[in-house]
Amino acid sequence: MNLQTLFQDFNPSKFVVHTCLLIFTILFALKLDDYVSWSFWTVFTPIWVWKVLVIMGATVGSYVWWRYPHFRLEGEAYVHYKSMLISLALHLILLMFELLVCDKLESARHLWILVFIPLIFISIVSIAVCIWAVKHDRSFELELFCAVNVLQFIFLALRLDGFISWSWEVVFVPLWIVMCLSLVGVLYTIIFAAILLRTPEVSAQQRRSSFHSAIGYTFLVIPILVFQVLLADKLDDDIRLSYTAVVSPLFISFITLILMSFSAKGGNKWWFGMRKDFCSFVLGACPLLQEYANIAYHSERRTNGVELQPQVEHKEKTSNQFQVSTSRAQFGAKKPQFNSVSVHGLTETRP
Template identity: 50%
Template sequence: MNLKNLFQDFNPGNFVIYLSLLLFTILFALKGDGYITCSWWLVFLPLWIWKCLVFSGATIAGLVWWRHPEYRIEGEGYVDMKAIIISVALHSLVFIFEVLACDNLESHHNVWLVVFMPLFMTAPISIAACVWGFKHDRGLEFETICSINILQFVFISLKLDMFITWSWAIVFIPMWILMGLLCMVDVIWSILIFRATETMPEQRRAHMMAAFARATLVVPLLTFEILFVNWLDGINDYPLPAIFSPLYLSLVVLLPTSFGQRGNNQWWFGIRKDFCSFLLEVCPCLQEYGNITYTLHPVDIPPETEQIPVRTLPTPAPTPIIINTSSGKHVPPVTIDMPD
């Protein structure tokens, strides 16, 4: 395993998101079952840290952009800054929703329809961001999630305010449809790739491994949704940490994937370079470990260092030459080798 190849495509943004969601869901489950008695503001602390990193990174990037106009022509500087502006706009709306939700959990000041209003506003921005990202070849996973889940947000807010009396299983119908479509597309695409005759064996094997990795994410997530919906409907009374355990598994699986994901915006915090290169410059001592390669099998000994026993052959005695005095020619003697 080459550590340089492992970190060269590291996406710190996705790593922060996955880690923040993992810590938040753990605290949320413990708070929901009464295992901890802290306030909801402390439960939302991982989400606050996530948003603070986004806002501080965008602010520093804006200052570097304003003070150094010569940096703007490096690479795709203008595209990167537009992506940061779109991301900050969406994170600001999500941050407002989190503040309103946390305040409502503490004191119930507002109706949930008002609390979810910032999420409703993310839908048109997310759709426009997805179109822009497709045009400029940008991966916008967060924007995609906000755009396709707008109907789910509406149903949850109406259910919490008791405007609708459906069961939670019906409320989560948009989520069931989305998960079903993802599973169906994944299965159909895998079958087509597997049966395609022009596909190389290496490509087929790589696609199967990717499909297996997606299954390890979708299956635990779907299990969590079923258990959580049944808990909300009163069908089961399992503790929340046990119900959230499949979700923890999905987030733990997602954490290592951030080391192989591309698409990191190099203008965050104004570093203007790959995060791994920036980290190696800040901490030169890490360069020693970045050049280490680990192997899981014994290293072959180079040919020049191998100790090969050499059998020494006896040196043959010089062949005598007999001179024929009658003709003057040199006639070598004829010898017959006897077998050992």
């Protein structure tokens, strides 16, 4: 197992976010079905962990930024740091929305339209953030999700407060539109992957990458669409499923996102002041882990199970010694020279 190959494209931010959302979805469904009697403040614990990590990461990164000014000259340090601050601001506003949701679910002393005000504000600001991210080649998944669903958030708030009496299938119309566009994207990735598989000029790595993308987006979008259909029918009392069964397709989507985080690349290098990729930071902080990652095993065995490695090393050593002896006998009285053959032989004979 090569740890460096496994984690070289790992995105820790996406891994933390999707893992926390998966655990929160499970706890929230169990709470709605009365399988657990915890308060909503406890059910939201994965969300609080996510936000605490964001605030701690930005605080440590800001300390390193101001404490060591020479680090600001490293490549696109200003773009990374500014991106971290923008993400922190959006997460703080999102935290305000989550606090209001918990208070509303526990005490019911606010209107839902007031609860959704921070989320609607994030959706409007996210449009400008997406434009800035495109100009500076930064990722913007959360911002894009909020920007395209601003109308959906307004409909949800009005429906929960009873200002509109539409069925939930109508309330989810903005989300239906987004899901239809997502299905078109999934169909495109499947067709593109099929074309590349039948194109001999394309390298095997490109074929593999397109095939994995098609599978990943399929297992991401289809379960979300199934969940949306089940949720609308559940809220309209058209089916008798529990909330745990309704959200079960989301588990597939979150597991897919967690697996895709190992090949997501990118990520901001200033969280917690790392200033480097997550893999390089971990291997540098843990020397023992780095030493383990540099070990490679080559197991060549006979049919009867006897290892060939010692014999191969003995043959290589004998061959190298024979080359050195031949070189010395050939040049006889001449002044001996340590050419590349002898140095190569000495190198190869080392274990």
